[in-house]
Amino acid sequence: MMKFLTSLFLGAALLAAPVHAQNQPLRIIIDEGVIEPMPFAVPDFVPDSPAAADYAREITRVVASDLTGTGLFREIPSDAFISPVSSFEASVQFADWKAINAQALVTGAVNVSGNRLSVRFRVWDVFSGAELGDGLQFAGTVDGWRRMAHKVADQVYSRITGEGPYFDSRVAFVSESGPKDQRRKRLAIMDYDGANVQYLTDSSSIVLAPRFSPTGDRLLYTSYETGSPRIYVLDVNSVKRQVLPTQEGTMSFAPRFSPDGKTVLYSLAQGGNTDLWRMDISTGNSVRLTSAPSIETAPSYSPDGSQIVFESDRSGTPQLYIMPANGGEATRISFGKGRYGTPVWSPRGDLIAFTKQSKGRFHIGVMRIDGSEERLLTASFLDEGPTWSPNGRVIMFTRETQGASGRSTLYSVDISGRNLRPVRTPDGGSDPSWSPLLN
Amino acid sequence: MNVLGKLAALGALTLVAACSNNDPSTWGSGGAGGSGALAPGSVSDPRSPAYFQQAVGDRVLFEVDQSTLTPAAQATLQAQAEWLMANPDYTATIEGHADEQGTREYNLALGARRANAAREFLVSRGVAGNRLTTVSYGKERPIEICSEESCYAKNRRAVTVLTGSTTG
Incomplete structure (x- = not known):
């Protein structure tokens, strides 16, 4: 027995x-x-x-x-x-x-x-x-x-x-120190609860927005190491990094892996215009997915890899759109009052988490993939950059406080809007990326 | 801004640049990552980077969420163009910046728009395009840190940072 x-x-x-x-x-x-x-x-x-x-x-x-x-x-x-x-x-x-x-x-x-x-x-x-x-x-x-x-x-x-597990997971983030006008940023990784922080880069260059691969062994991030924003892929275990190829005179940022880990979606700014591109990470070959004078950025794949949700200001203000993974016609899904950004598809596939700016406040929210049932989970001076727990129940994000002494902190909140709480990190923290469940 | 104010701002900016600069070939006080190691010279010397920064004016400001050049911005860029034409040895990087009201990704794209708007104006006034590069810092490098419009207005900027000599 x-x-x-x-x-x-x-x-x-x-x-x-x-x-x-x-x-x-x-x-x-x-x-x-x-x-x-x-x-x-x-x-x-x-x-x-x-x-x-x-x-x-x-x-x-x-x-x-x-x-x-x-x-x-x-x-x-x-x-x-x-x-x-x-x-x-x-x-x-x-x-x-x-x-x-x-x-x-x-x-x-x-x-x-x-x-x-x-x-x-x-x-x-x-x-x-x-x-x-x-x-x-x-x-x-x-x-x-x-x-x-x-x-x-x-x-x-x-x-x-009856929910899937999520505690045995890690979070990559940007560790921040110093005042707003002299902020130093380092890439870091830790257990989901803030324990075992390890630094992956030094603070000599601005680093932004790490994104885990679907198997949790690599990170994409943006760095100013060469003076201009470019995308790097970093092996979490060896901490070796490699810059992704890019065209001369362009800036690339906002990368995200495809569900099979073979492809990177990203934004490329050229001549002042920002569009979405897709790169085969083994060959370095890129394909352009959007071609419009508006800003297209912050792309995120659906879990099955068939669709992409992204942010565009083609309507005049930043809103959320979904298009097929190969590009093509995009359907607007956000229609509330305000500006929408950084959409992230949930691992369950049913929800999109996003950042919303409305009436001088920022919110983290979720909506169904057709844009219905929008729910705002948080409100503050500046909340942004949601990332999903492996089971799709919890969202972690960046909260920056107001004013000259403003500071960034990681927070998490249940998708019901309950249980808003800070995630303790040694310094400030921003741009969290939640890993898949570890093996 | 009067000259004293500009000098004070320059002092603050030089501090920023000293912390983050890793490119000794760049000059000026752009207020961002890639600027500021070399002595800017004397503001009284009209051929000096200091003169460009302070007397000509190295930056233009933008309205909220806009990359359109205001009449004041066009006047500053006109003067920049004239200076760059008169001092053909210099190249420049135009840094686009945004205030903190917006997501990181959108602000990077917005800063790219602003830097490009300034660059296109300079090119339209005769500055060779191969002398001018652009970079966006989004909201990563504010020069003013209060969370009010008075600070935001100064952070929504495109800064022309002299980066070296084409002949050197």
């Missing part, structure tokens, strides 16, 4: 637990109007040995932080616990957890052997006394302890909400 499925972590396939035909009364349906966060308890995971004690405690805190960070869960503090969990194998005293109104309980244990670490865990529906899904184990090196914690939290989140 307590048999575990082991999945090797980092470099090996994650084996999914078999689905048991059972009722799952413990459920958060996220699309309901108002959500009271679900109270849950996650007692410190039990270390198999003293060497595992610190890891066990830290992993537990990351799991709790991931879950409470969604705004969907409320952690019951450990000082309210009636009985300690000192053995992972012992049967759960559901009455003790019911008494403190914990609806969900996560139990776990951590084993450390040399530089190998494994985490095993179970998720319990306290009121029915049933296990939600099966016990699961993640194993890897001790260095990967945070990722294992995120994987545990992803499992808990997915089992309770």
Whole structure:
């Protein structure tokens, strides 16, 4: 009964637990109007040995932080616990957890052997006394302890909400320091929650808007390294970068990968006019997709690669349009009052996130791909540049504050508009790009 | 702006340029990334970059979301054209800039429009096109940092930065 499925972590396939035909009364349906966060308890995971004690405690805190960070869960503090969990194998005293109104309980244990670490865990529906899904184990090196914690939290989140996971992911962004007129920008990458920041460039050149490849191993970004904006592709692991070929006397920016990772959409400014182009990244050959005196920029593919959403001021103000991936006739989709920019197709394919400027305020919003059901999720002096979580539930973006001391910070918000919160970074941050779920 | 004001602005700009400049062949005080290492000379010397920056005027300003040249901008560019014609050894990069009201990508495109509008005017007045390059900084290099129209108006600019000598 307590048999575990082991999945090797980092470099090996994650084996999914078999689905048991059972009722799952413990459920958060996220699309309901108002959500009271679900109270849950996650007692410190039990270390198999003293060497595992610190890891066990830290992993537990990351799991709790991931879950409470969604705004969907409320952690019951450990000082309210009636009985300690000192053995992972012992049967759960559901009455003790019911008494403190914990609806969900996560139990776990951590084993450390040399530089190998494994985490095993179970998720319990306290009121029915049933296990939600099966016990699961993640194993890897001790260095990967945070990722294992995120994987545990992803499992808990997915089992309770029915949504896809997203905690085991990274965010590339531009780290910013200094005042507005002397701002220094560096490309950086971190865990989705702001941990493990690494810098990928120095601040000697302006760098803008990193964009992950569909497999998360490369980044496109724009840099002024040669004095003029050009697009670079950077290997995340080796940090080696390569400039993409471009025509003399032009500026290229706003790049984005196609879903198969072979093609780059971008904006090219030539003679004052900005149009959309597509480059085959292996040959460097580019094809022009739009040809108009207006500004065409900020292109983003649909997840199936068949369409492109972009921003154009061909109507007189910046608005959002969709056209076939090979160019051709574009259909306007934004019709609200205001200026629309930086559209990004959701990974589920059903929504477009965008930046909207209206009445002196900026908003992050979402709309359906036909432009209907526009919803503004945020409002501030300057919000821009949305990026989607791998499961299409959460949007991260840049918020810049007003005035001479203005500063950029990364924020995230649920697509319901709830749970707006800053993402902590060592310095200021802008232009986030959320990676796909890591393997 | 009076000369004192311009000198004060120049001082501030030189500081910016010193932090970001990595091209020692560029001259001037464009207020952006690629400018400013070499001594601009004396403003009293009409052939000096300092004279071009301050007496001729190295920048023109734009209305919100516009790249149309105002009469004042045309007058400044006319004087720039005359100076460039009289000093044929110099080349220039025209930097287009936007205020912070707009997305990063759109402002890059808008800055490109502004730089090009200034360049086309200079070319139309006889400056050889191969002496003039353009670059857009979008909203990345404001010179004024308040979030009010008084600052925005100065940030919506195209700056002609002398970049060197065609004969040198």
